Amino acid sequence: MRRKPGAVLPLEVAILSTAIDFVASGTGRFHGFLLAKHLRGAEGAKLLTAHGTLYKALSRMEKAGWLVSEWEDPEAAADEGRPRRRLYEMTAAGHAALARATEQASPAPPRDVGWNPV
Amino acid sequence: MRRKPGAVLPLEVAILSTAIDFVASGTGRFHGFLLAKHLRGAEGAKLLTAHGTLYKALSRMEKAGWLVSEWEDPEAAADEGRPRRRLYEMTAAGHAALARATEQASPAPPRDVGWNPV
DNA sequence: GCCGAATAGGAAGATATCTGCGCATACTCT
DNA sequence: AGAGTATGCGCAGATATCTTCCTATTCGGC
Numbered sequence: 001m002r003r004k005p006g007a008v009l010p011l012e013v014a015i016l017s018t019a020i021d022f023v024a025s026g027t028g029r030f031h032g033f034l035l036a037k038h039l040r041g042a043e044g045a046k047l048l049t050a051h052g053t054l055y056k057a058l059s060r061m062e063k064a065g066w067l068v069s070e071w072e073d074p075e076a077a078a079d080e081g082r083p084r085r086r087l088y089e090m091t092a093a094g095h096a097a098l099a100r101a102t103e104q105a106s107p108a109p110p111r112d113v114g115w116n117p118v
Numbered sequence: 119m120r121r122k123p124g125a126v127l128p129l130e131v132a133i134l135s136t137a138i139d140f141v142a143s144g145t146g147r148f149h150g151f152l153l154a155k156h157l158r159g160a161e162g163a164k165l166l167t168a169h170g171t172l173y174k175a176l177s178r179m180e181k182a183g184w185l186v187s188e189w190e191d192p193e194a195a196a197d198e199g200r201p202r203r204r205l206y207e208m209t210a211a212g213h214a215a216l217a218r219a220t221e222q223a224s225p226a227p228p229r230d231v232g233w234n235p236v
Numbered sequence: 237g238c239c240g241a242a243t244a245g246g247a248a249g250a251t252a253t254c255t256g257c258g259c260a261t262a263c264t265c266t
Numbered sequence: 267a268g269a270g271t272a273t274g275c276g277c278a279g280a281t282a283t284c285t286t287c288c289t290a291t292t293c294g295g296c
Contacts, residue, residue: 001261002273009275033252050277055253057275074192074202083201083252083282084192119291120242127244151282168246173283175244199254201282 008101011048011057014039016066016098019090031072031085032058058088066094126219129175132157134184134216137208149190149203150176176206184212 003009008016018038022030032055039048048054061067069088077084121127126134136156140148150173157172179185187206195202 001259001275002263003275004262011275031252033250036252048276050279051252052254052278053276056255059254060274071196074196077252078189078192078202081284082250084196085252119244120293121244122293129245149282154282168248169282170247170284170286171245173285177284178244195282199281201252203282 006100008097009057011053012061012066013098013101014048015054015057015061016090016094016101019067019088019094020098023090029070029087029089031087033085058086061094062088064093064097066091066097124218126215127175129171130179130184131216131219133172133175133179134208134212134219137185137206137212138216141208147188147205147207149205151203179212180206182211182215184209184215 015035018035019030021038022028022034027034032051035058036048036051036054039054058067058069062069067088068091069086072085072087074084133153136153137148139156140146140152145152150169153176154169154172176185176187180187185206186209187204190203190205192202
């Protein structure tokens with residue numbers, strides 16, 4: 001749907017917020033599936049139906065510089081008998097994007113967006 | 119369904135036959151998913167609906183000594199960007215089991231099965 | 237000959253990520 | 267302002283294996 005430059009989509013806000021929750025609860029780095037489980041239970045249930053949606057959002061956000069990722073050691077995954085994970089971490093730019101998005105949503109209605117109510 | 123000692127089930131016959139086909143066509147070792155794709159297309163379509171059925175049969179057959187398996191190098195899988203595979207190879211005992219099963223099926227109608235037409 | 241025990245098969249779901257396709261939306265040009 | 271184009275989001279499905287629960291079948295003992 002052709003992204004408006006500088007926009008942060010609802011799903012992305014949810015991801016970034018959840019990432020912050022993870023850090024707060026001691027989980028420094030997270031992976032897509034973990035995120036999916038948390039988002040399903042939370043308010044983000046409507047924001048996420050298919051898994052592909054989430055993974056695309058993650059790679060999008062990484063390309064935007066809001067996240068950095070790294071493959072976990074393939075052997076670690078093999079030892080635990082599960083597919084390997086891609087571990088994500090939030091960057092300063094990610095925090096900034098979240099701030100920008102939440103700021104736009106609540107505190108003061110934007111004064112100069114080039115848009116006027118009818 | 120309580121296995122008769124020495125019996126080879128239809129699905130197992132199909133697996134062993136397909137394994138021989140693989141060797142003949144240059145694919146020495148095979149994995150479950152490859153097998154599933156071949157069995158779906160072939161006559162074994164009825165023998166295999168769910169994946170779980172196939173994987174259970176494979177581990178059964180390995181326990182019986184008809185197959186040996188080995189995990190592929192986790193890094194090889196990671197390099198190709200897919201889940202890791204378990205590679206199977208047929209043993210001499212496997213060939214023997216297949217021979218026993220096909221022999222029992224075709225050459226001479228059993229003379230003494232303890233069954234008579236009404 | 238019948239009944240009980242054991243096991244095979246099926247469905248469903250967990251684990252994890254990626255790609256292709258359709259359609260909607262934001263932007264641009266006239 | 268209206269129409270067309272391009273971007274890219276979200277859904278569905280592919281990739282690969284394993285586990286649990288339930289049902290159906292069948293072997294063998296009594």
